[in-house]
Amino acid sequence: MLKIENLSATVAAAAGHRQILKGLSLTINAGEVHAIMGPNGAGKSTLGYTLGGRPGYEVTGGEVTFDGQDLLALAPHERAAAGLFLGFQYPVEIPGVSNLQFLREALNAQRKYHDLPPLSGAEFLRLAREKSALLKMDMEMLKRPVNVGFSGGEKKRAEMVQMGILGPKLAILDETDSGLDIDALRICGEGINAIMRPSETNGPDKAVLLITHYQRLLDYVKPDFVHVLAGGRIVKSGGPELALELEEAGYEAVVA
């Protein structure tokens, strides 16, 4: 589904461009859950933003194909419409814009991209109600402005509701577990499984890339592959046991 080959990227900084990704390669197939772990400053968030097409993140080498398309040639909203969902470590507050209005417009923009008719208000509300129930989020919260006045945990749950409504193929979730208490962590973990695991209702084309520091989210969303990102490259890959090993011994010992 996603094939990253030898990706290099720079980030605009006060003192010019800083090289963050230095030849990163990774392949994710449909049905798989991958976790990327790594020390602070390794380039984990940069990977997410680069794949999402955030301005200021410039690709200086390599290729990324998503479902056979050149992902890097697409504008951010086209990447979303193609089925990429980027979960933000720090979801952005947008005063005055209600979650429901924003999500309905976003979903219908994605549908338009695929020449599908827009969902009616009633159809959309049914979908929103179903997904917010999944994340145990009160529908009243969705009437409020996007992320404004939400606690850290509420923002992350709202992100998962957005993911449920938009129904992406690939979710790249950047530290979705940060800021969550134990209950919210379980609810988000179960939400990710319900929304992003292949199933009869979800179809086969689902995959997840979790970017995280800790094992705890992986207890709920069991990864098939774990990668260690350090110095802008993947330096080690393995199965779920690698995450446990990291938790135990720390990055330095495992990467050395």
Next chain:
Amino acid sequence: MSAALPLPTRRQEDWRYADLAALEKLWPLPVAEVIDVGAGETYTRAIVQTGGGVTQLALNLAKGASASIHVLNGGGEYARVEISVDLAEGASFTLGAAQIAGGAATAEIVTNLRHNAPNATSKQVVRSVAGGHASASYLGKVYVAPGADGTDGGQSVRAMLLSRSATANARPELEIHADDVKCAHGCAIGELDANGLFYLAARGLPPEAAKALMLQAFVAEALDGADALQEQALALLEAAL
């Protein structure tokens, strides 16, 4: 027979940022509309000027009267709404005004409030959007007469620039001759939040739709309670983007 008023010049403060060439085509202006609001009475009005032009309104608020005005201003080459208000004791005036200018247009809102007696209140919320080479201005004068103690006047003025070549002017002006007076004014000129725009794009909204959504929310701060104007504002925003 009275001679027609001469065209104003840029020396006159009230016309300082105006597009005088465009104004000349509209000159002479129709006589300003005068509204007298009687003691204790309430007056509400929505001024929708979306195709340019000049609208002038003068309000006389008697003791304890209140007036609430919403304004949506924009379109054409030159769009100006001018409101002057005289407030008697205990009168109250609220203004919620949004203006949107694109291309090379000029939009302006000019207010002139006179708190002539004690305990009158006024609140003005003005939101301006300027794109292209357009300019959007707000000149708001609040005069507090000697002895008009207990006056409470507020001005919240914000402008959003959509391009580096657009201009916004905001000039709240206070002239206070009384002691026990509360007059707050806040003023900010900024650009759309780039993080917000990327967030919306990452959920599938094309850039124009993302901007329109954020700007709609921005002008809605001035159009609270005027749903019909919010709809019409969207059409102006889409034209200006």
